[in-house]
Amino acid sequence: xxxxxxYTIQGLATGSxxxxxxxxxxxxxxxxxxxxxxxxxCYMLGAVVAAVLLDxxxxxxxxxxIVVPIxxxxxxxxxxxxxxxxxxxxxxxxNFLLTFGLSLFLVDLIKRQYGVSGLPYTIPDxxxxxxxxxxxxxxxxxxxxxxxxxxxxxxxWMLMTRTRLGMIVRAATERSExxxxxxxxxxxxxxxxxxxxxxxxxxxxxLAAPMRAITADMxxxxxxxxxxxxxxGGLGSIVGAVVAGFLVGLVEAFGQAxxxxxxxxxxxxxxxxxxxxxxxxxxxxxxxx
Numbered sequence: 001x002x003x004x005x006x007y008t009i010q011g012l013a014t015g016s017x018x019x020x021x022x023x024x025x026x027x028x029x030x031x032x033x034x035x036x037x038x039x040x041x042c043y044m045l046g047a048v049v050a051a052v053l054l055d056x057x058x059x060x061x062x063x064x065x066i067v068v069p070i071x072x073x074x075x076x077x078x079x080x081x082x083x084x085x086x087x088x089x090x091x092x093x094x095n096f097l098l099t100f101g102l103s104l105f106l107v108d109l110i111k112r113q114y115g116v117s118g119l120p121y122t123i124p125d126x127x128x129x130x131x132x133x134x135x136x137x138x139x140x141x142x143x144x145x146x147x148x149x150x151x152x153x154x155x156x157w158m159l160m161t162r163t164r165l166g167m168i169v170r171a172a173t174e175r176s177e178x179x180x181x182x183x184x185x186x187x188x189x190x191x192x193x194x195x196x197x198x199x200x201x202x203x204x205x206x207l208a209a210p211m212r213a214i215t216a217d218m219x220x221x222x223x224x225x226x227x228x229x230x231x232x233g234g235l236g237s238i239v240g241a242v243v244a245g246f247l248v249g250l251v252e253a254f255g256q257a258x259x260x261x262x263x264x265x266x267x268x269x270x271x272x273x274x275x276x277x278x279x280x281x282x283x284x285x286x287x288x289x
Contacts (some may be wrong), residue, residue, distance in 0.1 A: 005136055018248050020203055021201045026236055027238065051205045052119070117215070137158070237282075
């Protein structure tokens, strides 16, 4: 029983990275219609920037949770204004190729600068060790990551449901053409929304830094699973991205525990089953399929 609870916490912690990053990917796809293949590279950048700032100026983990997403937001704004927006009116394939090329560029840039070996990263002493509950021992950092991600998802949910900006973004995500038809200038919010999505990927990278090897390739496999998360949740669905993120984290954790060889395969089996019975994903709408 204890091992099941431990695997559950581990799966929820892993799912936290997927949920936060997929949330950003779903928002970008919903509002811009852009399949951002560079999202995994932005997740990698979040972890690398946190490690570099720690080494260069001693920026600690708590500060990195704020500073790195801000830097990634600025990067996203520059990326959208400088490259992405010029291709929005063309076939979506152009932006897919653009972000795919950007992903390759960023990975190669980090390899040239920092090599292929992992960068070191330490976390505050308060997050090390274990939380002991009777006979149950839970890694403190795993519990922290899960709670932190829930708070982030809750904050984003409140932003989406309790503010005018959130209602516009939500409407544009779920009914883009209808929102434009009502006279709402969706294009005005494109740049900050794109930056916000990239910032979420960066935040996921900072949270993952102490648990994963920080290398230029850490986002390569991540982006593949991230697309599986978005498909399972439903393309463009914000709630679906979060739920599917935690679900995939659990599948991965239990797969690694009981069938390590097939842990990654199990994720795509889950995706195939969801597509088979719900072609639009768990929370997807027919219009977004």
